[in-house]
Amino acid sequence: MAKDHSVTQHAGSDGQFRRQESTFRSTIAPGTEHPPEKGRYILYVALICPWACRTLHVRALKQLEDIIDVAVLDWQLTEKGWTFNRRTKEATGDPVLGKQLIREIYHHDDPDYSLRYTVPVLFDKKTEKIVNNESSEIIRILYTAFDELLPDGSPAKGKTYLPAEHAAEIDELNGWIYDKINNGVYKTGFATKQEVYEAHVQNVFDGLDRVESILSDGRQYLVPGAGLSEADIRIYPTLIRFDAAYYVLFKCNIRSIRDGYPHIHRYLRNLYWNYPAFSDWTNFEHIKKCIQGYSSAGAANGIVPHGPVPSILPL
Template identity: 50%
Template sequence: MSSKEAITNWASKDGQFRRQQSKFRNAVSNEQGSRFPVEKDRYHLYVSYACPWAHRTLIVRALKGLEEIIPVSVVHYEMLEKGWRFVEEGETVNGATKDHLYGLSHLRDLYFKADKEYDQRFTVPVLWDKKQETIVNNESSEIMRLFNSAFDELLDGEQKKLNLLPEALLKDIDEINAWVYDGINNGVYKTGFATTQDAYESNLIALFDALNRVETLLAESKGAYLLGDQLTEADIRLYVTIVRFDPVYVQHFKCNLGNIRHNYPHINKWLKNLYWNNPAFKTTTEFEHIKKHYNLSHKQISPYSLYVLGPLPHVEPEDDGEVILKIGNVTLNNLNPAGEGNDKRHVLKHQEPSA
């Protein structure tokens, strides 16, 4: 990777952010001639808790009960010139791990192990084949779909039955995914990494137009999810951006025309339901990694590496009770205006960023 293509250079000459296309696009299958057959403990997943693209693969992995079938290594939240790194000997970072397979110091070394001539960004997630010692896939949308069904023969019960891509809803899922990706998932990055005012404003407006569209979709939904009463892939792909929106994107990426908790009641209700009622969402959401990564890694945006404390709580309580925050000798009341008149109280004492 040349100096002109350094991992921390994000925008093109016109000020617009353009995302790199993933290089490794293989499938896991038992079809005849498959290079990567279905096997337990053959594959290993490399992720970052900070990264929304990796996060969505973790959610599907948890929903499908693949934890014992596909182990995971988690990088440090800090990503500098050499890309994602693993924790060092004696270093403790909640949730982060060493490289369980090879003891590598950086994720880039795994890419070079798969391809000595690799010259693109060293992204997560990475699905790795331990037998052939190569990357199967590093495209998160495809890994999600592999996890949804490719390993079903190794599962039983409800997890095997769970299908995040029901045939009857597949067309709608794909349509939602397309505009949510462009306007929201990638939209926050196009806004935050813009280097001209025109690029920033055009992407910001498109982002909030897409959020308005989601708000309407949820307001008209006949159930708790985007497409009614069934959780689908579309909910997962949207969640990983929305759960980061108020804590990070509003301030760090200047996506500040509004926020989720105060301006989008239906999205906020949907978010709270997923976070508080489905362990696959809450247990894979690590706010320390999320808040520190963006502000410590993006030096061109945050040169002094300061990460904000608020807003707290990161996800509001589902019951809309009154929220009281204590920081040192300062107490802040009524952080959740919707909780006024509700006799339930949530007292938060600030420590490091956490759920």
């Protein structure tokens, strides 16, 4: 059996949080161990998690709701990791193996697995194996792997969010947005030394300043020529959680999006209000509860912060 690590410890002795490399990195393709098949795969997710939600947004954009199943975990990251507790109406339990904890899914595949038990997990119900636990790869799998199963005439068929002619530009944005914003908020929030926190919080706001300046020409998408693209899909889950969660929980509070970044705020509300694939899979209740979930040992005292009110402003 794998030895346990501490789920609640995120930073090393130098006060720095370093995200581990995901280890399940297979794909879904015809003729492989994991061929595309309706109803064969399930995504294990927590709705508080931005990495998991990017896979849900793509699942919805690609109209794969009838093809790939979803299991929603409880909102709280406990000392045993994510659980299948069913305290909210969204929580599904584990419909495949009937497990109680996400770590049991990992150990079902690999009894020796001893790294972090993260979501999302893309799981093959037939082989009972984890296909992939890296969201940036899962979304790319979803762009194409199931296209042959989509009905003819479906606008999602053949639609990729990484068009070849814009791939380099999207990758360039992904690189620094990951470092400064997506992962930047975690590096800030999990820092356990003041000077480490100070450096990272500045980095987050440098990143937001840069995004604000890109969007200041009024564009609706980060790469206008590509329309909605992976760059937007990857930044959205962090931006939508920013004021409700990261501003409070991770002390990313130099400015809020709502009051400090008019162009990002406009851009974010456009994505939320005009794309059900984003809003349907944005659950502010779970997002706000995560503050309680992540801070059980800290000053949160089990209280879920009330604001911001409303959770998102109208367009």
